[in-house]
Amino acid sequence: MMDKYSLLQKIGIYTSIALFITFMLLPFVEMFIASLRPLTHLFSRPEVPVGETMSFVDFMSRFWSDKMSFQAYRDMWVTVPQLPRYIFNSVFLATAVTFISLCFVIPAAYAYARFSFKGKSVSLTLFLAVNMFTGAVLLIPLYKLLRMYGLLNTYWAMIIPGVAFLIPQGIWLLKTFLEKIPYELEEAAFVDGASRLYTLRRVILPLAVPGLIVVGIAIFIGAYAQQFLFAITFNQNRDYMPLPAGIFEFIGYQTVLWNEMMAASLVGVLPVLFIFLFMQKHLIAGLTSGAVKE
């Protein structure tokens, strides 16, 4: 009874949800439409006499033209020959960041989930405090650090800061997963004479696989999303540039190739969108399970 809605309430809920989703998806829809329109159509405006408002028909004409095609999706590879390289770089960087981060996250999260020890809560708080100092504040010393090791203009210039700023969230997320694995299983392994490392490898890790996947995807999405700042600051080599920085090549001195730029953006989003589509159920459930108080 409690969860039943009247017809009017139902209409209200669906309308509100529709509005909410429209706001969230509008830029993507508009990007897609722009990518289909030839540049001439994109840059044409209905003639509106001074003092009159644009008519509805004129307004709608921006959404449709006979010449709409997927041409931009072919031309973009010619305009920016490096495009495949940029997309590869984005995927490669995000993948590298994910795997390297996990190497640091897994042992630390295990320690926080399983043991009570001196300095536990203090160090955990310190890890989380890192969230306060995002990359933008630390750019100068990071620039110096990377230059000191000769890592500027390499993949490492984008991987190292990426890893560092994703470790704290990774630890926090994985910790909540590992805490749900019953301790008795480990005790049983101990009783049978297994070492701690053996237990971690053979008992805990297999059970933690779902959690690891969720944390891995969360890190991947974060790494894919945050490439821009490090890329424009620490890397000038076009061979290592990720897509968000490479897209700027569609902006010329004379004109901006909006249709190709939008096409390239949408294609560049596909890898992360695919991962999200396949995993969204686990991801949403996984990300939120840690946020709820027991």
Place this chain on the structure above:
Amino acid sequence: MSNLIQMFKPKTKAQTTTLFAWALIAPAALVMFWVVVWPLYETFRLSFTNSTLGTLMGGAEYVGWENYEKAIGGRKFPSIVTRTFYWMFLSVGLKVVLGLIGATLLASNIRGRGIFRALVMPPWIVPIAIGCFGWLWLYNGHFGLLSNFAEMAGITDGPYSFLAYKQSAFYSAVVTDVWIGTPMVTLFFLAAMQGVPRDLYEAAYVDGASRWYRFRRITMPQIMPTVISMALLSAIWTFNSFEIIWILTEGGPRGATTTLIIDTFKTAIFSYKFGAGATRAVLVCLLLGVFSLIYLTVLGWVGKKYGYAGVQK
């Protein structure tokens, strides 16, 4: 030597555990030290020097408080700080309100809510820079959807470039920031709402409490810890937000969207004034630190007065 080793050898089981735990944490801690702690110290040190591109690796002179005097005494500094906080409060406020509305809608017992939940996520999944390219086109004065729509609806007289005027550029950047930040806030509020025990609602329902009353008196107090911690986290991120403003306006027009982070980036990376840039970075950290302290203290009070759990542990 062997004495030294003897000294650190664990003697009790608790010590063994502590040692083992720290051995597991050490790699992550070292990375943090290398990429966050040392740079923080270095930023602080550089802020007292006149370091530039040529003297970054060494040789910069110590200039005392000069950078701070120049930065704080600068003509634009007060307006930049005010703008940064206004940007933060406005954006976070909107994200929390929209997040609450969105989460309530998505928590309602309707058909298709699984799909709706997934459809809300893209702004958060997609790289920030790419979402911003979409908004760049939306805000375009002659050919963008928003300007065209405003013309048709008679709101504006002729084309209107949203990013070309001081006021509209600022609020346009806020809208984009809200767009990017809302999905995550919504998701966590939704999770918190689903964690509220059902019997609370059932008891209230039996007693004849209205939906709105149940939201105000059960949902809100129950999810308050999540709201508070998300608001703080979101505030820190918004304060530090760089890409959105940079791609949309690069801090313009005429400084209308220049927040502290943009100012820091411009000074340090674009003009290679590393000393002066570091000073601004230190000021960012200080302001954020003070803000967080005040926020947490106020919450402590409110928590005592109204019996909230305070910040989520």
